[in-house]
Amino acid sequence: MKNFIFHNPTRIVFGEGTISKIGKNAKAFGGKALMVYGRSSIKRSGLYSRVIDLLREEAIEIVEFAGVKSNPSLSHLREGIELAKRQRIDFLLAVGGGSVIDETKAIAAGAMTNGDVWDFFTGKATIQAALPVLTILTLPASGSEMNGSMVITNEDTRQKYGFSSPYLYPRISVLDPAVTCTIPLTYTAYGAVDAMSHLLEGYFTHKDTWAPIQDRYVEGLVKTIMESTERIFADPEDYQGRATMMWAATLAWNGLALAGVGKAGLPNHMLEHPLSGIYDIPHGAGLSVVIPGWMKYVSGKDCRKIARFAENVLGLKRDSKKSTAEKGITALKRWFEKIGSPTSFSAANIPASDLDEIVENAAALAELWGLNDYPKEVIAEIYKMCL
Amino acid sequence: MKNFIFHNPTRIVFGEGTISKIGKNAKAFGGKALMVYGRSSIKRSGLYSRVIDLLREEAIEIVEFAGVKSNPSLSHLREGIELAKRQRIDFLLAVGGGSVIDETKAIAAGAMTNGDVWDFFTGKATIQAALPVLTILTLPASGSEMNGSMVITNEDTRQKYGFSSPYLYPRISVLDPAVTCTIPLTYTAYGAVDAMSHLLEGYFTHKDTWAPIQDRYVEGLVKTIMESTERIFADPEDYQGRATMMWAATLAWNGLALAGVGKAGLPNHMLEHPLSGIYDIPHGAGLSVVIPGWMKYVSGKDCRKIARFAENVLGLKRDSKKSTAEKGITALKRWFEKIGSPTSFSAANIPASDLDEIVENAAALAELWGLNDYPKEVIAEIYKMCL
Numbered sequence A, B: 001m002k003n004f005i006f007h008n009p010t011r012i013v014f015g016e017g018t019i020s021k022i023g024k025n026a027k028a029f030g031g032k033a034l035m036v037y038g039r040s041s042i043k044r045s046g047l048y049s050r051v052i053d054l055l056r057e058e059a060i061e062i063v064e065f066a067g068v069k070s071n072p073s074l075s076h077l078r079e080g081i082e083l084a085k086r087q088r089i090d091f092l093l094a095v096g097g098g099s100v101i102d103e104t105k106a107i108a109a110g111a112m113t114n115g116d117v118w119d120f121f122t123g124k125a126t127i128q129a130a131l132p133v134l135t136i137l138t139l140p141a142s143g144s145e146m147n148g149s150m151v152i153t154n155e156d157t158r159q160k161y162g163f164s165s166p167y168l169y170p171r172i173s174v175l176d177p178a179v180t181c182t183i184p185l186t187y188t189a190y191g192a193v194d195a196m197s198h199l200l201e202g203y204f205t206h207k208d209t210w211a212p213i214q215d216r217y218v219e220g221l222v223k224t225i226m227e228s229t230e231r232i233f234a235d236p237e238d239y240q241g242r243a244t245m246m247w248a249a250t251l252a253w254n255g256l257a258l259a260g261v262g263k264a265g266l267p268n269h270m271l272e273h274p275l276s277g278i279y280d281i282p283h284g285a286g287l288s289v290v291i292p293g294w295m296k297y298v299s300g301k302d303c304r305k306i307a308r309f310a311e312n313v314l315g316l317k318r319d320s321k322k323s324t325a326e327k328g329i330t331a332l333k334r335w336f337e338k339i340g341s342p343t344s345f346s347a348a349n350i351p352a353s354d355l356d357e358i359v360e361n362a363a364a365l366a367e368l369w370g371l372n373d374y375p376k377e378v379i380a381e382i383y384k385m386c387l
Helices: A016-027 A047-057 A074-085 A098-110 A119-123 A185-205 A212-234 A241-251 A267-279 A283-301 A304-312 A320-340 A353-368 A374-382 B018-027 B047-057 B073-085 B098-110 B116-121 B185-205 B212-234 B241-249 B266-281 B283-301 B305-312 B320-340 B351-368 B376-384
Strands: A005-006 A011-012 A032-037 A063-067 A091-096 A133-137 A150-154 A157-163 A173-175 B002-006 B011-014 B032-037 B060-063 B089-097 B133-137 B149-154 B160-164 B172-175
Touching: A005 A150, A011 A016, A011 A241, A016 A047, A016 A133, A016 A173, A016 B283, A032 A047, A032 A074, A032 A098, A047 A063, A047 A091, A047 A320, A063 A074, A074 A098, A074 A150, A074 A283, A091 A098, A098 A119, A098 A133, A098 A150, A098 A374, A119 A150, A119 A157, A150 A267, A157 A267, A157 A353, A173 A241, A185 A212, A185 A267, A185 A304, A212 A241, A212 A304, A212 B212, A212 B241, A241 B073, A267 A283, A267 A374, A267 B212, A283 A304, A283 A320, A283 A374, A304 B011, A320 B032, A320 B089, A353 A374, B011 B018, B011 B241, B018 B089, B018 B133, B018 B172, B032 B073, B032 B098, B047 B060, B047 B089, B060 B073, B073 B098, B073 B149, B089 B098, B089 B241, B098 B116, B098 B133, B098 B149, B116 B149, B116 B160, B116 B351, B149 B266, B160 B266, B160 B351, B172 B241, B185 B212, B185 B241, B185 B266, B185 B305, B212 B305, B266 B283, B266 B376, B283 B305, B283 B320, B283 B376, B305 B320
Parallel strands: A011 A173, A032 A063, A032 A091, A091 A133, A133 A173, B011 B172, B032 B060, B032 B089, B089 B133, B133 B172
Antiparallel strands: A005 B011, A011 B002, A150 A157, B149 B160
């Protein structure tokens, strides 16, 4: 255990029917809300109308800001900040998945500064204040509903960068699994991969020789996410499967898995961001492309943790560590394929001919994130295992 | 998963040397602190002087309130409330284990009411406000450093009752494992049993047929607490063992294990409170007296979860569920004995001849807590398995 500070003040309101509580919960934050959402999916599902009605019942004035994309863009974000400032909004309500919540957090911070919001992402500035953010989660994956992180893509430079701040924790997040029962299986799968990756980044990279709290926390949740995914694939309207997936994905990235094992290196995210940044593929799809290759690379240096993962999480019988690790990587790759998440550049329609550009993009991110074990050559070597 | 609200705003400052941060952290809460502690142990260890100096460095005026007992008493609590009111203190700092923290929380609530503080415990009144509480934890066991609960003993009536409120979450808790390296092995053992019981109460009593998040969370932490205990017994100054025990005990009772599985019934605590209430034995010691007997009683009705526990946590090979459950109960009982925590009335010097009085006390608590499955006859039957 290393020293750490753990402080997660988000209030989680979880369960079937809890959407109905959003009006009363939101009231405390002021009379004017910026409601941020994607495009048509919350209108098709009826959630949009419900939320509008609930806020109106509490006499909350609503300014709408639609159009958040799957990989939220800097240009759209800047429009949102302008709108929030111009309309002098009191708080923000994100209705959507991680992309919507991330962009909402960025608006909340950007609205309180005169500088350029992108400076937060490049490390030129730090967040000193942010407007209150509330969320209604519609797609479990990112964990953004219970953390202080956000990821935005600068479309001009194709940089997909992230930033964390204590000011960005949502005050209240409403997690109603009933709204997730209509998520298509493809997005359910990408969400599962995303949540699993959050857990595995720290598990596979922390340096503690004995970290039973954190390692068992991760193993339990990864197993649970895999089981939940299978239940949902068997019956997309399985409420318990959907509810368990939702809470597991939140717990995967709310600070708890990492408390005590140091800051996570996030090499898989470093490798993935260029893919969704350049090719606009879902983040989870990009992750399943890189994870097996990354595990193979790491296994060549030290396969012990991967062997433990194969045994404890995938239930594989242990023989030699090296062999168990190899079987584990193959089994995980097969599982990603089974749920429809791509495990190679070709399966994801990413041209291998673009490799140099992708490597450059990843190397710049690795440098920004201080991932000193990942110079260009290593990045290229790993990507070659992912083609 | 059932519906739930999860909100834990306590800020945890964890690690070696973090005691030194208490002054700066406390300053934000005002200029006058009530410092609550037990008797001489924090003076012997030097912690008392360190804390006094750190607070004085920040010009915080300190009013001392010593003498908290292991099973904190109502009469002492009332003195503390009077003192807090008379001195117009701004915030409270608990320096000690669960007993000190619990009594501090009770003072924090009692100081903001004109009514009798015991009314909170009997359900006659609810807490509407409380002064800020900060803690420096010296004995991992109760989890009180990261929850809104407190337990106090009314010595006149021998009722050991509890109460929870969102107002009672400590604002900041400093968990420095270095201060726990001198805890004698007896108290380390009682602390381990206490933390394990917090996890097992929910695990063994919730009604969900599929609760993988919560069940795996519990299994991981119980195993970890057992391993940490064994490391500490092998080397009491093992920092990693002490640190892991400390964080595991906090995570055992901060709301997370129960989120989604409904309110825990706490039958083991109902059975234990009369023992520590009447005989003033350590809470953990009382728990190890009742837990095996309670498990035996429950196993007679449904042994499946106990069999799972035996397999997943104790590593016992599964044969028939009934047999695996029995072996599990025996193994756990032996483990309690191995670490020096009593597993019978006789080992704890509790006279079997007092059984009727103890049953009455427990039955009153069972009624207050709505434990309808535990009428007097059942309570008596279970205690008879603990003699």
